[in-house]
Amino acid sequence: MKVARAIAVAVLLVVSLCALFAGKLSSPDYAFQYREVPDAAPSSAHLLGTDDLGRDRLSRTLYGTRISLSLAPIAALISISLASLIGGLAGFLGGWPERITMAVTDLFLCLPWLFLLLIARSLLPLNAAPLTSVLITFLTLGLLGWAAAARVICTEAREFRTSDILLQARATGQHGWRLLTMQFVPRLRPVLFAQFLISIPVFILSEANLGILGMGVAEPLPSWGSSLRELESFSSFSGEWWKLVPFTLLVLVVVSFQVLLSREEISL
Amino acid sequence: MRRASAIIVLLLVFIANAWAQAGELRLCLHAEPKTFNPIQVVDEPSETIRYLTGGVLLRVNRTTQQLQPELATSWRVSKDGRTITFRLRDHIYFSDGTPFSSADVEYTVKQMMDPAAHSPTGDAFRSGPGDVITNVISPTEISITFPAPVASLDRQFDQVAIMSAHSPKKELAVLGPFYLADYKPGAYVLLNRNPNYWKKDASGRQLPYLNSIRLEVQPNRDIETLELRRGDIDLINSIDAESYDKLNAAAPQLTHDSGQSFDTEQMWFNQVAKAPVPDYKKAWFRSTAFRRAVSEAINRSDLCRIAFLGRATPAIGPVSPANHFWFNAKLVPISYDPAAALTQLQGDGFRKEGGTLEDRAGNPVEFSIVTNAGNKYRERMATMIQQDLAKLGMKVNVVPLDFPSLIERITQTFNYEAVLLGLTNVDWDPNGQMNVWLSSSENHQWNPKEAAPETPWEAQLDRLVRAQAQSMDPKKRKQYFDQVQEIVYDHAPFIYLVNKNALSAYSTSLTGMQPSVLRPQTYWNIETIAKR
Numbered sequence: 001m002k003v004a005r006a007i008a009v010a011v012l013l014v015v016s017l018c019a020l021f022a023g024k025l026s027s028p029d030y031a032f033q034y035r036e037v038p039d040a041a042p043s044s045a046h047l048l049g050t051d052d053l054g055r056d057r058l059s060r061t062l063y064g065t066r067i068s069l070s071l072a073p074i075a076a077l078i079s080i081s082l083a084s085l086i087g088g089l090a091g092f093l094g095g096w097p098e099r100i101t102m103a104v105t106d107l108f109l110c111l112p113w114l115f116l117l118l119i120a121r122s123l124l125p126l127n128a129a130p131l132t133s134v135l136i137t138f139l140t141l142g143l144l145g146w147a148a149a150a151r152v153i154c155t156e157a158r159e160f161r162t163s164d165i166l167l168q169a170r171a172t173g174q175h176g177w178r179l180l181t182m183q184f185v186p187r188l189r190p191v192l193f194a195q196f197l198i199s200i201p202v203f204i205l206s207e208a209n210l211g212i213l214g215m216g217v218a219e220p221l222p223s224w225g226s227s228l229r230e231l232e233s234f235s236s237f238s239g240e241w242w243k244l245v246p247f248t249l250l251v252l253v254v255v256s257f258q259v260l261l262s263r264e265e266i267s268l
Numbered sequence: 269m270r271r272a273s274a275i276i277v278l279l280l281v282f283i284a285n286a287w288a289q290a291g292e293l294r295l296c297l298h299a300e301p302k303t304f305n306p307i308q309v310v311d312e313p314s315e316t317i318r319y320l321t322g323g324v325l326l327r328v329n330r331t332t333q334q335l336q337p338e339l340a341t342s343w344r345v346s347k348d349g350r351t352i353t354f355r356l357r358d359h360i361y362f363s364d365g366t367p368f369s370s371a372d373v374e375y376t377v378k379q380m381m382d383p384a385a386h387s388p389t390g391d392a393f394r395s396g397p398g399d400v401i402t403n404v405i406s407p408t409e410i411s412i413t414f415p416a417p418v419a420s421l422d423r424q425f426d427q428v429a430i431m432s433a434h435s436p437k438k439e440l441a442v443l444g445p446f447y448l449a450d451y452k453p454g455a456y457v458l459l460n461r462n463p464n465y466w467k468k469d470a471s472g473r474q475l476p477y478l479n480s481i482r483l484e485v486q487p488n489r490d491i492e493t494l495e496l497r498r499g500d501i502d503l504i505n506s507i508d509a510e511s512y513d514k515l516n517a518a519a520p521q522l523t524h525d526s527g528q529s530f531d532t533e534q535m536w537f538n539q540v541a542k543a544p545v546p547d548y549k550k551a552w553f554r555s556t557a558f559r560r561a562v563s564e565a566i567n568r569s570d571l572c573r574i575a576f577l578g579r580a581t582p583a584i585g586p587v588s589p590a591n592h593f594w595f596n597a598k599l600v601p602i603s604y605d606p607a608a609a610l611t612q613l614q615g616d617g618f619r620k621e622g623g624t625l626e627d628r629a630g631n632p633v634e635f636s637i638v639t640n641a642g643n644k645y646r647e648r649m650a651t652m653i654q655q656d657l658a659k660l661g662m663k664v665n666v667v668p669l670d671f672p673s674l675i676e677r678i679t680q681t682f683n684y685e686a687v688l689l690g691l692t693n694v695d696w697d698p699n700g701q702m703n704v705w706l707s708s709s710e711n712h713q714w715n716p717k718e719a720a721p722e723t724p725w726e727a728q729l730d731r732l733v734r735a736q737a738q739s740m741d742p743k744k745r746k747q748y749f750d751q752v753q754e755i756v757y758d759h760a761p762f763i764y765l766v767n768k769n770a771l772s773a774y775s776t777s778l779t780g781m782q783p784s785v786l787r788p789q790t791y792w793n794i795e796t797i798a799k800r
Contacts, residue, residue, distance in 0.1 A: 033655050035567075038574045053574060053651060122673035126636035126685065127665050219651045219666040229644075 008256035015253055019069055022062035030059040031220035041242070048242045051230065060222035061246050067217060068204050068224045069253070071138040076199035078142030080149055084192055087150030091157025092184065102154060108147040116144060117210060130218040137216060141203050149195040156191045160184060197261050201254040208250065224250050291479030293778075293799060294501040295791075296486040301457065304448060305439045306429035307380045307387040313483075316505075319788055320459055320481060322429025323443020323466075325354055325373065326422055330784035330792040333592065333696055335422055339368070339430060339443060339466075349417030349740040352425075356408045361464040363447035366435040370410035374402040375433035377412055392424050392700075395737075419699040419737040419745070445476040445795045457483040467795055477780070477798035496522060496773055502799065503774035505790045509579035509645070512771040522773045528581045528590040529770035529785045530693035533649065534762045535637065535686055537562075539715040541722070543682035548631050553685070557616035559760040561609040563602055566656050572766050575648035579771060583764035585753045586701065590767070590785045594698055594746065596753040606659045613660065625661030634663040635685040638677065641668035649765060650688050678713065687713075688765075696786065698736070698749045705733045705752060714761045725759050775799075 018025060026047070034046075034054040042049045048057040090101035120140045124133060160166060160183075169183045208225035210216035217223035227246035301313040309318050325340040337343070340354040360368040380390040381400045393400070398415025405411060418424065435441035440448055445467070446459035459481040467475040484501065486492050493511050495501045497519060507515070507523075516523040537553035538545055545553075552558045568582035584602065587595045610620065617628035625633040637653065639646040647668055654664040669677070677684045693700070703711040707718040707726045721727035729752060736748035756762065770785040780797045783790050791797060 031655070033574075033652065035570050035574060035652075053648060118670050122669050126638065126667050126683075127634060130665070219647070220654065 004259050008259035011252050011256045012260075015065060015249060016069060018062055019066035022059065022066055026059035026062050027056045028059070029056075030063045030222050031055065041240070048245055049240075051227075055220075057227075057242065057245070061227060061249065064217075064222035064224050064227050064246065065249060067134060067221065068207060071134065072200045072203040072207070073196075075138040075142035075145065075203040076196050078139065079145040079199055079203075080192055080196045082143070082146035083149035083153055083195065084188065086146065087153030088157045088184070088188060090150075091154040091159075092161055094158065094161055098154065098158070102151070105147045105150050105154075109151075113144050114209070117141070117206075128218075130221040133218045134221060134223070137207065137210065138203065141206050145199060145203065145206070149199065152195060153188060153191060156188055157184070160187050194261060197257055201257045204250065204254065291477075291799060293478050293481045293503070293791075293797065295481070295483060295503050295505065296492045296495070296501060297457065297483045298487050298489070298492075300453060300485055304451075306431065307376070307385065307389045310388050313485075316483065316788065317448070317457060317459070318429050319444075320446050320791070320794055321442040321444040321448060321462075323368075324426060324428060325356075325430065326425045328423060328426045328696060328786070330786040330789075331782055333786070335426075343422055345421050345740065347740060349419070349421060349738070350415070351411055351413040352421050353405075353411040354409070356410070357466060358408055360443065360466045362432045362435055362441040362443055363462045363464055364432075364435050364437050364441040365464065366432050366441055368430070368432075368443060369407040370404045371407070372430050372433045373410050373412075374404055376428065376431045377402055379431065380428065389427055392427065393418055393421075395419075417738050417740070419739075420697040423697055446478075446481055449480070454485055456485060459483070465795070469796065476795035478794070481794075493773075496775070499775065502778055503772070503790050505772055505788055507771045507773050509576045509768070509771065512579060512773070513577050515773055521776050524772050524774065524781075524783050524790075525579065526770040526772065526783045526785050526789060528588055528767045530588045530591055530696075531690060531768050532583050532586070532588065532693065533580075533646070533688070533690040533765045533768065534583070535653070535688040535765065536714045536762045537635075537686045538678075538682060538684050539722075539761070540682040541715075543684075545683075545685060548627060548629060549635065549685060552627065552633065552635075555616055556759050557612050558618075559763065560758075561612040561616075561660070562657065562662075563760050563763045564604065564612070565606045565609040565660050566653055566763070566765065567604045568602065568765060569604065570656075571649050571652055575645050575652060576766060576768060579769040580766040581769070583767045585757050585764055586704075586762065587698065587749075587753060588693070588767045590770075591693075591696060593742075594696070594749060596750040598750070599753060599757050606656075610660055620661045623661055624663070632663065633661065634665070636665040636667050637686045637688050638667045638669050638674055638684050639688040640671045640674050646688050646690070653688075679710070679716070690768075698752070702733055702737060705729050723759075725755050729755055 032055065034050055034056070036054070037046070037050050038054040039052050040046060040050040040054070046056050046058065048061065051057050051060065086101060086105070090098040117140060124136055128136065165187075166183065169179060174182060204224065207216050207223060208228050210225055216225040224246050228250070230243050231247060297313040297316060299311065299313050301317055302311045303309060303314050304317060306318045306322050309315050324338050326335050326343060327338045328334070329336050339360060340356055342355045344353045345351070354373065356368070356370055356373070362368060377400060379385060380387045381393065393414060395414060395418045396416025400415065401413040403411045403413070414421070430443055431439050432441040442462065445462055445465050447462050448457065449460040450458035461476055461479050465475060469475055486495070489508065489511060492501065492504055493507070493515055496504055497515070512523055512525070537559060539550070539554050541550070543550065572578060572580040572582060582601055584599050585596065589595045613625065618625055618633065627633060637650045639650050641647075647666070650666040654666055657664050674687070678687055703709045704713065706712060707715070707721040707730050710716050712718065715722065718726070721730055732748045732752050732755075736745040736752070739745050739748065770783070770789050772783050772790045774781055774790055777800045778797055779800060780793065781790060782793055784792055786792065
């Protein structure tokens, strides 16, 4: 498993570096439409060909990777912060606060989040710059994605509340803030980290889903979601392997995150 | 002996089955039909069933675009355009055997014009307040008088399927080539040949040639294309450019491009005075020079070639050149000329500073174009327009929205700046566009429901549109509508972008196909279509 983990780290590192140096590795203008060569096959001018509007596919893939890979962790951080606050507090307090909080969490989990995102997206100001709309999209994803993690964190916190360790800590005179920082947070840290890592691919996929619906990252900014729209038609990629590159990258990154998350490897 | 008899019986069953299969046309409905009542039709699946089952008095020939007699042998429209008199065919029977007479026409018109029925078909005839008077002169002659003149009165009857006044089957008793035999919600609609259909071919053979039509409910267009390739269905009435190209590459014998259709794709700017848009932007959108400059800066040829894969033609105005009679041939295609567009803008007080276009007050020109999310052709066009207008120094934000949000913005809140949408023109006659051009109309999309025309050219549009609707002289109507087209061309309230091609696909086993640009493109002559 250590080998698998090393490969996963290497994949994430390479993909991140490619995204970071997107401007050096490809044409810096990911939005320019080379209209004389729309939907072209790979060539020396366009290593991964061009999309249906004649934009350089390599450049769009790399810049799209940069957006997806940098903003998904931010959304995950927002969501885990909310989840730890809500779930942790509920589990730690127990009793009716826990019951009410978990009932609200369950209700939140039942909401059709995709429609909530669509509504949120349609309420955005129309002249929001593409980058602003991207930030708001991921922020919304983060704000809506806390519920599942909150349940897990709540369970962990409840176990801690009823554990002998807590009893012992109290017996040694730890209370309030000290108890929280010295005992509670360290105990929750592995689960928070695991939930954080789980959330990243979830948010990447959520943006991809929104992108496929045309509601994700605004044109002309690229993202994995908008790149994957090319594959929505069942026969569009027959024989055109270069169109599968964004999909392959997405799978590689999501699988790498999954490998990092395997129980044996989380030894925090 | 027994074995031989069994083999013969089996053989006969097999031949009968094969014959039945050969005589069954299969195609897809993209949604569930909402009604089988012909006067209540609003959706495309119901319209398909009405067309295939309904018998009409007059029919527009989809290739010649001329009216031809059907259940009526002759007709006469009065000079004032209010009354139409039909002479009907004799010895005609509904699908259930009920005889057809002028009483059925009277019944249909009364049902259609009953305000309580809220019939969308009847709306086309509602030209003024008052009742419709029907006068049954004889079982084969009837006159119908409307309270006010109805433009193209006779052509409107192409949409009116005659219902039986006496049949216990009500609207399911039909006069068209097929009748409704079976319906399984979510699965299919089966139409069988009407044994009482009145038409015969030149050799005296009873029409229609087909035994039945099976309409499968299939919302997924990709699966529909796949089914055509597999031979599970026989035709696709209307196919989008991308699917057409793929199908054309794999099986060119199945595809048919009828050329420029009546449908338009256009964008317009929000000119609503009370719209929640900054005043300086409203001033741009209300400027003819600004709109015309935007129009000239859009490369329509590229839109056709790239967004529609060459299956579209640059649009000129509200009437497609495919509409031979009504198109104003004096209008020339709008040339792509960013330099001229910039000069025009400079004449209107705009200036380009460091790559950014600014208005007189120094406001940078930035606006959003909304369109419906999921429509890849419109999203592509909007993104291409974004790059075209960037050459003028305009910053355009493309915003795909879900359709309900988009409609709410353009019809209720008016919280938008520019919009890119399309118009499906099912009507050959421009009378169908009355509700778009009249300034008081809800569908006067760039500035709906104006209390009074807010610009002189809109007042002129109102006058011309009303004049053409009230005139019974086709030449005069044409003159009036030519002027409407010229005003729209000059003032660009709508910036017409492309006319999509009418694309269809059908099996080579079908004979008698005469695809047209008018709906329904492929099966408009259903009674003479056969399957080998």
